[in-house]
Amino acid sequence: MQKPDQIPNKQTEATCYHCGESCKEEVLYIEEKPFCCTGCKLVYEVLQENELCEYYELADRPGISQKESENRANRFDYLLDEDVVHKLVDYQDDEMLHITFSIPLIHCASCIWLLENLHRLHGGILSGRVNFLKKTVQIKFKREEISLKEVVQLLSRIGYEPSINLSDIEKKTVKKIDRGLIYRLAVAGFCFGNMMFFSLPEYFSEAELLGNGFKGLFNYLNVALALPVFFYSATGYYRSAWQAIRQYKVNMDVPIVLGIFALFFFSLYEIFFQGQEGYLDTLGGLLFFLLIGKLYQQKTYDTLSFDRDYKSYFPVAVTRIKQDREEVIPLSKLEVGNLINVRNGELIPADSILLAGEAYIDYSFVTGEEVPVHKQKGALIYAGGRQKGNPISLTVQKSPSQGYLTDLWNNEAFTKEEQPSLDSLAQKISGKFTFTVLAIAFFTLAYWSFYDLPKGVQAFTAVLIITCPCALAMSTPFTLGNTLRIFGKGRFYLKNAHVIEKMAAVDTVIFDKTGTLTDIRKASVTYEGTPLTEESKSAIKSLVNLSTHPLSNRVNAYLGNLPLVKIEEFHEEQGKGLSGRYKSQEIKLGSLTYVDGDWPEQMDSGNLVYFAIEGEIIGRFIIKSGLRQDAPKVLKEVGQGRQVHILSGDHNHEQGYLSQLFGAGVKMRFNQGPIQKLHYLKDLKYMGRHTLMLGDGLNDAGALKSSDVGIALTDGVTHFSPASDAIMDARALSKLGAYLDFAKSSKRIIKSSFGLSFTYNAAGVYFAVQGLVSPVFCAILMPISSISVVVFTTLATNILANKKGLRFKQY
Amino acid sequence: MEVIFVLIAISLLMASFFLWLFFKAMKSGQFDDDYTPSVRILFENKIKEENKKNQTNKSK
Numbered sequence: 001m002q003k004p005d006q007i008p009n010k011q012t013e014a015t016c017y018h019c020g021e022s023c024k025e026e027v028l029y030i031e032e033k034p035f036c037c038t039g040c041k042l043v044y045e046v047l048q049e050n051e052l053c054e055y056y057e058l059a060d061r062p063g064i065s066q067k068e069s070e071n072r073a074n075r076f077d078y079l080l081d082e083d084v085v086h087k088l089v090d091y092q093d094d095e096m097l098h099i100t101f102s103i104p105l106i107h108c109a110s111c112i113w114l115l116e117n118l119h120r121l122h123g124g125i126l127s128g129r130v131n132f133l134k135k136t137v138q139i140k141f142k143r144e145e146i147s148l149k150e151v152v153q154l155l156s157r158i159g160y161e162p163s164i165n166l167s168d169i170e171k172k173t174v175k176k177i178d179r180g181l182i183y184r185l186a187v188a189g190f191c192f193g194n195m196m197f198f199s200l201p202e203y204f205s206e207a208e209l210l211g212n213g214f215k216g217l218f219n220y221l222n223v224a225l226a227l228p229v230f231f232y233s234a235t236g237y238y239r240s241a242w243q244a245i246r247q248y249k250v251n252m253d254v255p256i257v258l259g260i261f262a263l264f265f266f267s268l269y270e271i272f273f274q275g276q277e278g279y280l281d282t283l284g285g286l287l288f289f290l291l292i293g294k295l296y297q298q299k300t301y302d303t304l305s306f307d308r309d310y311k312s313y314f315p316v317a318v319t320r321i322k323q324d325r326e327e328v329i330p331l332s333k334l335e336v337g338n339l340i341n342v343r344n345g346e347l348i349p350a351d352s353i354l355l356a357g358e359a360y361i362d363y364s365f366v367t368g369e370e371v372p373v374h375k376q377k378g379a380l381i382y383a384g385g386r387q388k389g390n391p392i393s394l395t396v397q398k399s400p401s402q403g404y405l406t407d408l409w410n411n412e413a414f415t416k417e418e419q420p421s422l423d424s425l426a427q428k429i430s431g432k433f434t435f436t437v438l439a440i441a442f443f444t445l446a447y448w449s450f451y452d453l454p455k456g457v458q459a460f461t462a463v464l465i466i467t468c469p470c471a472l473a474m475s476t477p478f479t480l481g482n483t484l485r486i487f488g489k490g491r492f493y494l495k496n497a498h499v500i501e502k503m504a505a506v507d508t509v510i511f512d513k514t515g516t517l518t519d520i521r522k523a524s525v526t527y528e529g530t531p532l533t534e535e536s537k538s539a540i541k542s543l544v545n546l547s548t549h550p551l552s553n554r555v556n557a558y559l560g561n562l563p564l565v566k567i568e569e570f571h572e573e574q575g576k577g578l579s580g581r582y583k584s585q586e587i588k589l590g591s592l593t594y595v596d597g598d599w600p601e602q603m604d605s606g607n608l609v610y611f612a613i614e615g616e617i618i619g620r621f622i623i624k625s626g627l628r629q630d631a632p633k634v635l636k637e638v639g640q641g642r643q644v645h646i647l648s649g650d651h652n653h654e655q656g657y658l659s660q661l662f663g664a665g666v667k668m669r670f671n672q673g674p675i676q677k678l679h680y681l682k683d684l685k686y687m688g689r690h691t692l693m694l695g696d697g698l699n700d701a702g703a704l705k706s707s708d709v710g711i712a713l714t715d716g717v718t719h720f721s722p723a724s725d726a727i728m729d730a731r732a733l734s735k736l737g738a739y740l741d742f743a744k745s746s747k748r749i750i751k752s753s754f755g756l757s758f759t760y761n762a763a764g765v766y767f768a769v770q771g772l773v774s775p776v777f778c779a780i781l782m783p784i785s786s787i788s789v790v791v792f793t794t795l796a797t798n799i800l801a802n803k804k805g806l807r808f809k810q811y
Numbered sequence: 812m813e814v815i816f817v818l819i820a821i822s823l824l825m826a827s828f829f830l831w832l833f834f835k836a837m838k839s840g841q842f843d844d845d846y847t848p849s850v851r852i853l854f855e856n857k858i859k860e861e862n863k864k865n866q867t868n869k870s871k
Binding site for chain 2: 058109112113116130131132133134179182183186187190193194197214217221
């Protein structure tokens, strides 16, 4: 393999052959193919060695940037632990091992191809099989030739590091997919189709041509086919109706079950005692349509998980120091009193005390505070923070499951089972509906019993049959199902259809600041004052380069690529500023009091960093937290007719700037910890407000849980997001107002389609009370009403989505 | 017209057979992932092709 030459970045901007990112910092070349970092180059080399370069032909620059990958040799050592292996694998025997990895990075055809050709990289691997939708790969390998650790290392080397986290190990339960509904639907469809065949001759009086023998046969076949429908397909409705009645409530399933019973038993009576044809094909059709509606509402997103807790955020392994030797052990084996090492970018796994090293803990995901906290030796460090800077040593004080962060999950908001909401629109009307239907039915029976009792019984059942709310029951699932899909195409994924009804009622919207309204990576830096010379820029760059403070990092990134100079007597006063000596001049960078100089105007907007030479201020950097582009617009839209609150774990140095931007109507609270956020939401709920919380981090988990609708905002939907009712891609944030309005509109659509199906019911009842309903009449009215409701809701939702600009192309 | 009895029996049996096939396919997980197979089928297996070429060359 030839050695790549390093070429300074003077050429026209090259894009990495592996990952397609532009090579800003350095360009490495192999055979004139540019690479942006050694990581990408290494992956290419591995693939080239094994003649797997077809990977690059299947999709354009399919790789994943390797810039941020870490390459510590022993970090997978925990996979040598038998307990861990046992919990992770699907199947193992003496020879083979099957394991399913979740690899969120899978994104194109090349990924599938490479992961299914792993056997060409190592002979011990038998096969790999990708499930693209779930972003998983199942790998089978021979245990003698390659160990699990080596498999993971191999995957990591080619850029597909599997994500293994604590929750994978703690609860390795085989997810059972509920296929019951589809089986029920298949049975109902099969029976319905065949019953139609046997009923049609009857409707067109063809059976008489065939002779009476056939008529009887067709009827009995219908009975046989109706049995699985009645005893299998419809069971879900019996259960739900029974549960409602037991709580002295009436839901939509009660009139449905009434209709099903009336249809079934009246048909049996007609067939066996009257020798007539009955309504069994209508029964089959009814269940078939109802179950389709149910299935349509059940849209799930395979790759998303709506109930992740802190365990999916925690790593599986920690580095423990035992007898002066480092070893990587699974987190579950970590004990109180153990010594652990935490490196740059790693997570503190348990509440522990700092023994050695300088700790700058980034708690942004846990508390919402953007700026890392500096901790002195001997300080207690809470679990969940990330270390920024040099490695630190800690002794563990509490086991990972009992830390400060995990305490949040013991709050009642998490232990309480969520009550299914009974106040949905359909639920509200079904009570009145059922009683009206029963009243009409009994009135009809009473009326006819004076003249003709058998006819009265027939009219009674006919009313129950004709009012069976098939169309009514379908309006909700189809409207909500459509809305769910429209939202999903716009990268806004709901846990289930009930969330839409809750969204429609929202009158208070609460935003988290850090990570939700702001994007930490997008912080903006501007400079004002005397223009800086190249030399002083270099001096500043060298100064901030020595510090890990986030403001230093931002100034550092703002200055770009500059040659470094030597700084003497570097000193950092935490939270205040930096000082050093360059060419015997004292330079200072920091807050106004730290640099000790005068600056004419004082405007409170963002973080200010002053630059001074020999006590004289040259200029200042204004660092604003990177608000998401559309944040002010979103708040304005959402604020129409709703209250808007902002909760932030940050300190309030930006309050003035934010209220200037968002308007005075927005209520802001700063220094809010996870528990305070939770209580804030609960208080709002006690005040009778319907809340929608938008957050991103673990610190919002409590608030998301205790709000009516909790939306987790994330930059990549496969990244970690706390438990929530919905997950929103950050790119969809600008449409939040439109989504809320659309949820309201879909409620109106449901109401109108209720109106439509009531019209059908009223027309049917008009004939039913007169005893004029025949099986053919039922067999025609039922599908027509159902299909017209489906067409109406589908058209209405799509037209409205178009109007509100929520129509997205499938991506 | 008695042949209709036979036909009805056959049609019901065939329909049940298809229902059974559908159940079987469901259970085996055929409908769980409806994307990956569509990509997988387009991959060419280069090694096999090379082998074939070698074989055909030899046979010549």
